[in-house]
Amino acid sequence: AQSVTQLDSQVPVFEEAPVELRCNYSSSVSVYLFWYVQYPNQGLQLLLKYLSGSTLVESINGFEAEFNKSQTSFHLRKPSVHISDTAEYFCAVISGNTPLVFGKGTRLSVIA
Amino acid sequence: DTGVSQNPRHKITKRGQNVTFRCDPISEHNRLYWYRQTLGQGPEFLTYFQNEAQLEKSRLLSDRFSAERPKGSFSTLEIQRTEQGDSAMYLCASSLITGGETQYFGPGTRLLVL
Numbered sequence: 261a262q263s264v265t266q267l268d269s270q271v272p273v274f275e276e277a278p279v280e281l282r283c284n285y286s287s288s289v290s291v292y293l294f295w296y297v298q299y300p301n302q303g304l305q306l307l308l309k310y311l312s313g314s315t316l317v318e319s320i321n322g323f324e325a326e327f328n329k330s331q332t333s334f335h336l337r338k339p340s341v342h343i344s345d346t347a348e349y350f351c352a353v354i355s356g357n358t359p360l361v362f363g364k365g366t367r368l369s370v371i372a
Numbered sequence: 373d374t375g376v377s378q379n380p381r382h383k384i385t386k387r388g389q390n391v392t393f394r395c396d397p398i399s400e401h402n403r404l405y406w407y408r409q410t411l412g413q414g415p416e417f418l419t420y421f422q423n424e425a426q427l428e429k430s431r432l433l434s435d436r437f438s439a440e441r442p443k444g445s446f447s448t449l450e451i452q453r454t455e456q457g458d459s460a461m462y463l464c465a466s467s468l469i470t471g472g473e474t475q476y477f478g479p480g481t482r483l484l485v486l
Contacts, residue, residue, distance in 0.1 A: 263446065264414075266414075303376075303480055304465075306475075360415075362415050362416070365412075
């Protein structure tokens with residue numbers, strides 16, 4: 261069965277520092293990959309996705325993620341975080357006809 | 373585009389009672405999904421509809437759970453004889469049938485069973 265591993269449950273980082281949130285998936289077949297963000301007391305919002313083509317995908321607020329097929333990874337990065345990036349981040353994958361499978365989430369806390 | 377809406381946002385009930393939640397998807401979306409999210413976990417798939425047809429159900433969906441989407445628009449999720457273990461956030465999402473299946477989530481219904 262498909263699974264997603266988010267290696268860090270919590271990541272504290274100082275404002276304006278870079279951050280990487282790690283995500284690995286188990287499928288060896290063709291996949292679609294997603295990062296969702298959940299701000300406090302809000303619903304899940306799509307941050308970015310990889311469907312095909314360029315392995316580097318970007319969001320409108322400065323995050324990027326790179327699909328690495330050989331490492332089965334889809335790590336999320338931002339070169340300089342802001343206080344407003346404090347949220348929970350979920351990596352998710354679809355492969356074949358499976359439903360969307362989520363990781364357990366990484367809580368990013370940005371410290372002023 | 374008003375997004376996915378869910379009602380109620382919060383529900384407190386006593387063990388053994390029945391509860392029903394409603395989800396209104398984005399109007400042109402023909403797929404609708406239900407997930408459950410407990411503290412410290414990512415959302416877990418429960419079931420999904422394509423138009424009015426329920427196409428897949430997770431084994432997490434016990435026989436106390438039933439979902440409907442009678443006209444292919446809004447959906448309801450009913451939990452009968454609630455148990456304390458049913459306490460969770462219930463999320464609804466919708467999508468178009470495309471190669472990317474980007475799902476758009478509602479704010480969720482938080483259920484507390486006492």
